[in-house]
Amino acid sequence: MRNVAIVGTGYVGLVTGVCLSEIGHNVICIDIDQEKVKKLKAGKLSIFEPNLEELMITNIERGRLSFTSDHAEGFKDSEVIYIAVGTPQKTDGSADLTHIEQVAVQIALHAKRDVIVVTKSTVPVGTNERIKEIIHEYLVSDIKIDIVSNPEFLREGSAIHDTFNGDRIVIGAECEHAATIIEEINKPFQIPVYKTDIRSAEMIKYASNAFLATKISFINEIATICEHVGANVEDVAIGMGQDSRIGTKFLKAGIGYGGSCFPKDTNALYQIAGHKDYSFHLLKTVIDVNNKQQTLLVDKAKKRFGFLKGKKIAVLGLAFKPNTDDIREAASIFIINRLIAEGAGVTAYDPIAVKKAERVLRPEVQFMSNIEKAIHGTDAVFIVTEWREIIDFPLKKYVELMNRPIIFDGRNCYSLNEMKKFPIEYYSIGRPIINGKTTNKGDTHMSVSVGKWTKYKLILENENLAPYLPETKLFSEGSLWKMMDLHSEIMIKPSFGHKGKGVIQVTSSDEEKFEIQAGLNKTTIYGKKPLFKYLRENHCSPKRQYIIQRWISLAKIDDSPIDIRVIVQRKRNSSEWIVTGKLAKIARDGFIITSAAKELVPVEEAIERSSLNSQLIQKLIFELDQVSLNTARQLEKYYTKSRLIGLDMGIDQEGKIWIIEANLTPNIAMFNKVEDKSDYETIKSYRKG
Numbered sequence: 032m033r034n035v036a037i038v039g040t041g042y043v044g045l046v047t048g049v050c051l052s053e054i055g056h057n058v059i060c061i062d063i064d065q066e067k068v069k070k071l072k073a074g075k076l077s078i079f080e081p082n083l084e085e086l087m088i089t090n091i092e093r094g095r096l097s098f099t100s101d102h103a104e105g106f107k108d109s110e111v112i113y114i115a116v117g118t119p120q121k122t123d124g125s126a127d128l129t130h131i132e133q134v135a136v137q138i139a140l141h142a143k144r145d146v147i148v149v150t151k152s153t154v155p156v157g158t159n160e161r162i163k164e165i166i167h168e169y170l171v172s173d174i175k176i177d178i179v180s181n182p183e184f185l186r187e188g189s190a191i192h193d194t195f196n197g198d199r200i201v202i203g204a205e206c207e208h209a210a211t212i213i214e215e216i217n218k219p220f221q222i223p224v225y226k227t228d229i230r231s232a233e234m235i236k237y238a239s240n241a242f243l244a245t246k247i248s249f250i251n252e253i254a255t256i257c258e259h260v261g262a263n264v265e266d267v268a269i270g271m272g273q274d275s276r277i278g279t280k281f282l283k284a285g286i287g288y289g290g291s292c293f294p295k296d297t298n299a300l301y302q303i304a305g306h307k308d309y310s311f312h313l314l315k316t317v318i319d320v321n322n323k324q325q326t327l328l329v330d331k332a333k334k335r336f337g338f339l340k341g342k343k344i345a346v347l348g349l350a351f352k353p354n355t356d357d358i359r360e361a362a363s364i365f366i367i368n369r370l371i372a373e374g375a376g377v378t379a380y381d382p383i384a385v386k387k388a389e390r391v392l393r394p395e396v397q398f399m400s401n402i403e404k405a406i407h408g409t410d411a412v413f414i415v416t417e418w419r420e421i422i423d424f425p426l427k428k429y430v431e432l433m434n435r436p437i438i439f440d441g442r443n444c445y446s447l448n449e450m451k452k453f454p455i456e457y458y459s460i461g462r463p464i465i466n467g468k469t470t471n472k473g474d475t476h477m478s479v480s481v482g483k484w485t486k487y488k489l490i491l492e493n494e495n496l497a498p499y500l501p502e503t504k505l506f507s508e509g510s511l512w513k514m515m516d517l518h519s520e521i522m523i524k525p526s527f528g529h530k531g532k533g534v535i536q537v538t539s540s541d542e543e544k545f546e547i548q549a550g551l552n553k554t555t556i557y558g559k560k561p562l563f564k565y566l567r568e569n570h571c572s573p574k575r576q577y578i579i580q581r582w583i584s585l586a587k588i589d590d591s592p593i594d595i596r597v598i599v600q601r602k603r604n605s606s607e608w609i610v611t612g613k614l615a616k617i618a619r620d621g622f623i624i625t626s627a628a629k630e631l632v633p634v635e636e637a638i639e640r641s642s643l644n645s646q647l648i649q650k651l652i653f654e655l656d657q658v659s660l661n662t663a664r665q666l667e668k669y670y671t672k673s674r675l676i677g678l679d680m681g682i683d684q685e686g687k688i689w690i691i692e693a694n695l696t697p698n699i700a701m702f703n704k705v706e707d708k709s710d711y712e713t714i715k716s717y718r719k720g
């Protein structure tokens with residue numbers, strides 16, 4: 032058992048202090064941050080690190096662990112002093128040694144007995160020698176100082192586990208006696224010790240981090256190539272890793288490495304080489320690849336949408352990796368800054384790191400208290416940190432809550448097979464796109480969903496067309512109740528359904544009584560919660576996307592509602608849209624929708640036979656044509672190859688025109704079922720050329 036002082040109570044200092052006390056040493060931790068020391072004395076952490084707080088409290092209670100902000104008090108009985116202060120990055124990329132040098136001066140002023148000074152901080156080669164020089168320069172007591180380099184290899188989020196289960200402990204010393212004492216101190220960990228000279232030990236730390244960073248940038252480059260050639264980087268990494276010379280670890284493709292170590296240490300090593308007139312080309316490329324990788328999701332989203340201005344985007348995960356609150360050099364910061372610069376609105380969620388993120392991120396970011404709130408009503412979700420909670424989040428909720436379910440996953444959280452079961456556009460790293468389109472060459476051609484919800488939102492973007500759209504929402508429990516409160520009659524339709532399949536009507540006669548009609552079947556349900564449950568179990572599968580539309584009281588003929596199918600077309604290579612056909616459909620007796628039509632009639636005739644004012648026929652027909660043409664022009668911006676669009680239009684009992692639905696592959700057979708086949712012939716001839 033030794034008396035040990037630890038200077039710095041950050042991730043490394045505190046974990047080292049707690050673990051050394053756990054294996055039996057008397058440890059005093061020193062920090063200049065008095066607030067931190069006060070909290071630690073009270074058994075509270077100022078960082079998030081799994082299992083650390085419990086172990087700390089146990090050892091405080093055992094009387095083996097204490098804290099102070101007074102260096103003199105901390106050093107007075109110490110045989111060994113560990114330096115674990117920060118070595119942040121300077122603007123030129125090199126390591127800032129200010130804190131290290133301050134500690135060296137404090138040791139010189141306050142150490143009262145022979146002491147071994149052990150550097151845990153990551154420091155450039157030669158720093159330990161500099162520490163010794165400074166101590167001797169300021170030393171006030173007649174004591175012997177030995178210097179040991181003992182770099183730290185723990186990872187945040189698993190720091191305690193790593194300390195007890197490390198692969199090796201590196202001890203760099205000039206004096207065998209000092210090296211042996213440090214080896215003995217660590218003996219209870221039962222981890223192999225590797226002894227070397229001080230400079231090599233210092234270099235082992237940088238070389239290790241640089242190598243791991245290289246592995247990550249390498250697999251990320253392979254991921255990009257996989258996207259171009261149609262391979263799957265996860266399978267590639269498994270196949271590579273089975274070669275024991277390569278190994279499976281650190282081959283997870285994603286949006287690059289962040290955190291307080293890899294970015295800083297790779298830059299520092301590049302500078303260390305540069306100071307010796309050596310350009311470390313390989314490492315420079317590793318750094319450049321990582322910088323590009325960190326905002327890859329923004330590039331993918333821009334390619335998908337064309338522009339991001341006005342888009343609502345949720346960022347899930349802010350910490351640089353799961354199980355930590357550390358956001359230093361986290362991809363989330365670079366991503367969010369770029370999204371805001373592109374004009375997107377950003378909501379963000381992280382289980383732990385929000386407090387730290389709020390201090391760093393722009394005030395425009397809206398922080399949400401859970402995933403549901405963060406993704407609600409958004410156009411895209413970016414997954415930035417693979418927290419367990421995010422991986423376990425049910426995919427159906429993206430479908431329910433987002434405007435259009437589009438996910439850009441920077442950590443390959445979801446299995447592609449699972450994702451295929453949902454109507455979600457899914458873009459991950461180095462893997463095939465799901466529910467998007469791929470050209471023959473394997474290049475990604477981002478497609479726009481043809482679902483009813485997407486088309487509704489695209490038409491809504493046009494302010495001249497918006498007044499013609501009945502209020503529509505994505506189906507969820509919340510939106511169902513909101514719509515039922517606003518409209519006593521609503522319609523629910525599958526977003527990807529055809530020919531009226533799965534369309535149901537819900538009518539509320541009072542606040543708690545609901546009538547559901549599907550085809551000719553009618554059911555009554557009492558209570559809002561039972562209504563949602565009934566709909567989910569019988570009509571609205573959680574795996575599909577549904578829309579809720581306010582019911583339009585359509586003009587009727589003999590109590591049967593009518594709607595109008597308008598066909599708009601353009602010739603190949605022409606931008607001129609024309610109306611090539613129009614027909615009114617009269618619903619079968621008792622049916623709520625006209626897909627089961629009992630009669631097809633010319634629009635003029637339908638208006639005349641309905642309760643509408645027949646003097647308005649010409650005006651209504653003109654408006655129907657104009658709205659249909661404008662809708663086609665609006666949709667053409669997104670469905671650039673479309674030449675045939677079918678519109679289901681409605682005229683309500685007040686004579687107001689509504690766009691009920693746009694169809695990109697409309698059935699034209701109905702035009703062949705009427706006596707006058709001229710529209711049918713025109714449609715066919717336009718379709719040819």
Ligand SMILES: NC(=O)c1ccc[n+]([C@@H]2O[C@H](COP(=O)([O-])OP(=O)(O)OC[C@H]3O[C@@H](n4cnc5c(N)ncnc54)[C@H](O)[C@@H]3O)[C@@H](O)[C@H]2O)c1
Pocket residue numbers: 038039040041042043044061062063064067115116117118130133134151152153154183184185186187291292
């Ligand atoms: N964070 C990691 O996972 C990790 C892992 C291995 C190595 N390292 C290296 O370890 C070092 C420390 O990293 P960290 O993440 O623990 O840093 P940190 O910034 O979390 O903590 C450093 C602490 O040192 C204190 N401090 C600064 N000057 C002091 C002084 N003169 N006296 C007393 N306390 C002082 C600060 O108040 C702070 O609490 C760095 O060199 C880092 O590169 C970090």
Ligand SMILES: O=c1ccn([C@@H]2O[C@H](COP(=O)(O)OP(=O)(O)O[C@H]3O[C@H](CO)[C@@H](O)[C@H](O)[C@H]3O)[C@@H](O)[C@H]2O)c(=O)[nH]1
Pocket residue numbers: 153183184185186187188240243247280281282283284285286287288289290291292293296351352
């Ligand atoms: O296959 C992988 C592995 C990691 N990462 C990313 O790399 C970063 C760093 O991850 P990790 O190494 O787990 O975390 P750190 O806590 O930064 O630990 C690294 O940095 C410490 C400080 O030097 C060292 O002590 C550790 O040994 C070293 O792993 C994170 O952004 C990860 O998302 C990947 O993208 N792919």
